[in-house]
Amino acid sequence: MGGRLERDFYMKDPVEVAKKLLGKIIVRKHGGTTLSAMIVECEAYRGSGDKAAHFNGNKITDRTKVVYEKGGLAYIYLIYGMYSCFNIVTGGEGEAGAVLIRAAEPIEGIEQMCINRFGNYENRHGNIKNITNGPGKLCMAMGIDRSLYGEDLCTSRKLYIVQGKDIENDDMVSSKRVNIDYAQEAKDFHFRFYIKGNSFISKK
DNA sequence: CGAGCGATCAGCT
DNA sequence: GCTGATCGCTCGT
Numbered sequence: 204m205g206g207r208l209e210r211d212f213y214m215k216d217p218v219e220v221a222k223k224l225l226g227k228i229i230v231r232k233h234g235g236t237t238l239s240a241m242i243v244e245c246e247a248y249r250g251s252g253d254k255a256a257h258f259n260g261n262k263i264t265d266r267t268k269v270v271y272e273k274g275g276l277a278y279i280y281l282i283y284g285m286y287s288c289f290n291i292v293t294g295g296e297g298e299a300g301a302v303l304i305r306a307a308e309p310i311e312g313i314e315q316m317c318i319n320r321f322g323n324y325e326n327r328h329g330n331i332k333n334i335t336n337g338p339g340k341l342c343m344a345m346g347i348d349r350s351l352y353g354e355d356l357c358t359s360r361k362l363y364i365v366q367g368k369d370i371e372n373d374d375m376v377s378s379k380r381v382n383i384d385y386a387q388e389a390k391d392f393h394f395r396f397y398i399k400g401n402s403f404i405s406k407k
Numbered sequence: 408c409g410a411g412c413g414a415t416c417a418g419c420t
Numbered sequence: 421g422c423t424g425a426t427c428g429c430t431c432g433t
Contacts, residue, residue, distance in 0.1 A: 246414070255414070257429095266429060284427035286415050303414055339415045349428095382414060 205366025210357050213274030217247035217293040217300035220274070221396050224291070224302060225375060228310065228367040232360060233346040236315050240307035240335055240345065241367055244397035244404045246380045248290075250299025253394075255386035258299045269353050270299045277354040277362060279347065286339030287348045291356065291364075305381070305395070307335045308403040309344070316344035337405045374399050381406065 208227065213220055224242050231238040248256035250270065257280070258267040269278050270292050278290040278301050293300040309316055309331065316334050317324050320343050335341040342348065347362065356363045377393040384390055397404045 248414075257414080264430070280414090281428060283413060283415050283425080285425070288414060290414085305414085337415070343416095380414070385413090 207357070208275075208364045208366065210273065210275050213291065213293050213356075214295055215274070215293060217249055217302050218394060220291070220293045220300075221245045221247040221302045221394070222375065223369070224304070224364070225370040225396060225398050226368040228365045229304070229307060229345065229362075230365055231345045231347065231362050234315065236312050238312035238316060238345050239310045240316075240341070241310060242304055242306075242364075243308050243401045244304075244306035244395070246303045246305060246396070247293075247394040248301050248303065252389075253386075253392070254389040255380060255383040255392075255394075256299075256301075258301075259389075261299050267299075270301050271297055272353070274300075275355060275357045277351050277356060279342075279349050279352045281349060282339070287342035288338045289342050289347050303338060304341060305338045306397070306403055306405045307341055308401065309334050319346055320344045332402055336403050370398055 224245050227242050229240050250258050250261045253259055258270050266280055269276055273296045274293045276292040278292050279287055282288050289304045290301040314324050335344045351362055354362050376397050376399050378395045380395045
């Protein structure tokens with residue numbers, strides 16, 4: 204499966220990190236079990252020139268302050284009062300950037316992920332593809348919430364990323380980001396990336 | 408101090 | 421395709 208990604212991996216522009224995160228594996232130690240899933244879809248957000256980002260204009264608030272830390276930390280927030288979203292901080296200290304992990308392909312601990320999502324092992328939607336194919340679903344399945352805000356993925360025992368595989372440009376699709384229509388010109392930036400043909404992405 | 412709203416999801420039409 | 425659920429965060433007063 205490969206070793207854990209080190210600090211250098213994250214110390215770059217969020218668009219670069221987003222592309223390289225495709226094919227990498229999220230590992231979550233939770234409730235005495237190991238859950239893992241391969242990243243198949245993510246989006247980049249920048250602190251300047253990107254009106255879609257919570258921290259656009261390099262605005263610092265209690266929620267966004269972690270994105271100004273060194274790359275490799277977890278930026279997790281609650282959306283719509285109900286769902287957690289898992290982002291990874293990119294760039295150096297003082298630079299604002301993050302990558303939203305939007306979808307993953309389950310590898311290990313699928314039974315526990317079903318329990319986390321649906322309350323039992325029966326996948327009542329009848330389809331393994333429905334477990335982690337969206338940012339909120341992914342967090343629910345893998346037990347990721349705001350208690351992991353600021354967790355350092357380079358040193359944490361609870362949440363980290365391992366090598367997995369590299370995805371070539373030919374096997375990658377870029378597109379507009381999802382549900383950011385408010386972002387004026389930034390809504391058209393092709394900052395969303397996913398693995399071509401993968402059936403675990405959140406939408407076409 | 409409170410109104411308005413959101414990087415979503417499920418269920419229904 | 422549309423809508424309700426549900427609440428922390430942000431900003432204006």
